[in-house]
Amino acid sequence: xxxxxxxxxxxxxxxxxxxxxxxxxxxxxxxxxxxxxxxxxxxxxxxxxxxxxxxxxxxxxxxxxxxxxxxxxxxxxxxxxxxxxxxxxxxxxxxxxxxxxxxxxxxxxxxxxxxxxxxxxxxxxxxxxxxxxxxxxx
Amino acid sequence: xxxxxxxxxxxxxxxxxxxxxxxxxxxxxxxxxxxxxxxxxxxxxxxxxxxxxxxxxxxxxxxxxxxxxxxxxxxxxxxxxxxxxxxxxxxxxxxxxxxxxxxxxxxxxxxxxxxxxxxxxxxxxxxxxxxxxxxxxx
DNA sequence: CAAACTATGCAACTTTGTTGCAAAGGTTTT
DNA sequence: AAAACCTTTGCAACAAAGTTGCATAGTTTG
Numbered sequence: 001x002x003x004x005x006x007x008x009x010x011x012x013x014x015x016x017x018x019x020x021x022x023x024x025x026x027x028x029x030x031x032x033x034x035x036x037x038x039x040x041x042x043x044x045x046x047x048x049x050x051x052x053x054x055x056x057x058x059x060x061x062x063x064x065x066x067x068x069x070x071x072x073x074x075x076x077x078x079x080x081x082x083x084x085x086x087x088x089x090x091x092x093x094x095x096x097x098x099x100x101x102x103x104x105x106x107x108x109x110x111x112x113x114x115x116x117x118x119x120x121x122x123x124x125x126x127x128x129x130x131x132x133x134x135x136x137x138x
Numbered sequence: 139x140x141x142x143x144x145x146x147x148x149x150x151x152x153x154x155x156x157x158x159x160x161x162x163x164x165x166x167x168x169x170x171x172x173x174x175x176x177x178x179x180x181x182x183x184x185x186x187x188x189x190x191x192x193x194x195x196x197x198x199x200x201x202x203x204x205x206x207x208x209x210x211x212x213x214x215x216x217x218x219x220x221x222x223x224x225x226x227x228x229x230x231x232x233x234x235x236x237x238x239x240x241x242x243x244x245x246x247x248x249x250x251x252x253x254x255x256x257x258x259x260x261x262x263x264x265x266x267x268x269x270x271x272x273x274x275x276x
Numbered sequence: 277c278a279a280a281c282t283a284t285g286c287a288a289c290t291t292t293g294t295t296g297c298a299a300a301g302g303t304t305t306t
Numbered sequence: 307a308a309a310a311c312c313t314t315t316g317c318a319a320c321a322a323a324g325t326t327g328c329a330t331a332g333t334t335t336g
Contacts, residue, residue, distance in 0.1 A: 015333050017283060036323085048285050053324065055283095069207035069267055073292085073323090096259060107259075113251045115266070120273030121234060121245075127267045128253070129207055135258030153302055155314060174292085186316050191293065193314095211292090211323085 004028070012062040019051050024064070033068050033078035033095070033104035068095045068104055069127050076104050092126070098134035105134065142166070150200040157189050162202070171206050171216035171233070171242035206233045206242055207265050214242050229263065236272035243272065 005024050009016050026034070026042055039052055056077060059065045068076040078095075094110040097103075112126040143162050147154050164172070164180055177190055194215060197203045206214040218229075232248040235241075250264040 015282065017333070019284070049323090050286085050325080051284055058283095067209040069209045069265070071205045071207045071213065071265070073211045073213050075209065075211050094253060094255075096255070099262065107256060110253060110255065113253070115232060115248060115251070115268065117232075117234070117248065117268065118245060118273070120276050121268075122271040122276060123234075123268045124237065124270035125268070127207075127209070127265075127269070129265045129267075130253065130255065130259075130261045130263070131265070132262035133260040135256070138258050138260060153313065155302070157315070187292085188294080188317085189315055 001025070001028070008064065012064060014058065014062065019047055020055055020058075022047070023052070023055050023059075027065065027077075027079045031079075031105065033076040033106070035074040035076055037074070068106075069129055070097070070104075078104070078106050081108060094128045094130060096134060097129060097131045098137055099131055100133055100137035103134065139163070139166070146202065150202060152196065152200065157185055158193055158196075160185070161190070161193050161197075165203065165215075165217045169217075169243065171214040171244070173212040173214055175212070204229050206244075207267060208235070208242075216242070216244050219246060229265075232266045232268060234272060235267060235269045236275055237269055238271055238275035241272065 002021075005021050005028070006016050008024060009020055014020060022043070023039060026039060036052060036056065039056075040047075040049060043052075056065070060067065060077070063080055065077045066080050068078060070076055092111050094107045094112060096105050096107055098105075112128045115123065115126060117123055140159075143159050143166070144154050146162060147158055152158060160181070161177060164177060174190060174194065177194075178185075178187060181190075194203070198205065198215070201218055203215045204218050206216060208214055216233075230249050232245045232250060234243050234245055236243075245268075250266045253261065253264060255261055
């Protein structure tokens with residue numbers, strides 16, 4: 001586990017620090033998506049809020065994590081699949097938000113469908129977020 | 139126009155006030171989606187921030203407007219089609235966000251596709267947000 | 277191990293969203 | 307058309323979320 005974390009950070013040309021390792025560990029443990037505040041709560045007072053913000057920013061720009069659109073004002077973050085590299089994401093999977101337990105998961109095997117758009121619109125990325133009841137709450 | 143605004147408010151059992159009329163007018167003018175701050179800017183100091191928040195909340199709960207999920211922490215609001223009533227929305231259309239001009243539009247004629255989900259997942263609503271270049275920026 | 281560089285934590289601040297309450301505005305009744 | 311009634315608005319004060327600059331602590335490289 002620790003080796004895996006180190007590997008991911010080094011692959012992305014990031015220095016291996018305690019904060020980064022611990023945040024990355026949480027993402028690896030917890031397969032679902034997390035908002036900033038979820039991460040903050042996990043640490044209590046052991047880590048500064050600012051560090052969490054900056055670490056998430058760094059992970060985002062390196063393509064280690066990606067964001068998931070939501071209808072409230074929270075930003076959900078989730079681990080990218082291993083074949084995501086800087087500037088070359090594979091964010092073409094469907095996301096599922098459970099109305100009961102509130103968790104967000106990536107359905108990595110369900111790819112976003114092709115869509116017919118009106119004339120003049122050139123699509124670059126398609127985001128799909130399905131809400132309903134998840135496997136565990138059913 | 140004024141008559142139209144009055145009609146919509148009365149249909150939804152809302153008293154016809156200046157703030158509500160003016161916010162609704164902006165939505166009718168400006169066919170695209172708007173975030174809270176866009177609306178605030180349009181008024182300058184003529185309307186209190188709190189009033190904008192409360193008016194949007196009211197319009198949301200009555201089904202006059204709906205929210206559009208985003209990957210940043212802003213919430214986008216857009217007018218519902220006229221066949222939306224309280225508690226019975228028709229939010230099954232695709233949204234398009236332009237990377238160039240930043241505007242968000244509802245593609246009312248493109249409905250969200252049916253999706254095959256893994257076993258145990260029960261979908262209730264499907265949100266689709268496409269980003270790319272819009273008709274005007276092409 | 278030391279020098280060079282980068283990340284962290286703190287403080288101060290800005291922005292965004294919420295709540296209670298008195299005053300102003302809309303609606304209804306007569 | 308005015309009074310009584312109810313709802314909405316604006317203000318103030320607050321809470322939460324996010325940002326920035328800078329000194330200190332931690333990491334990496336030679």
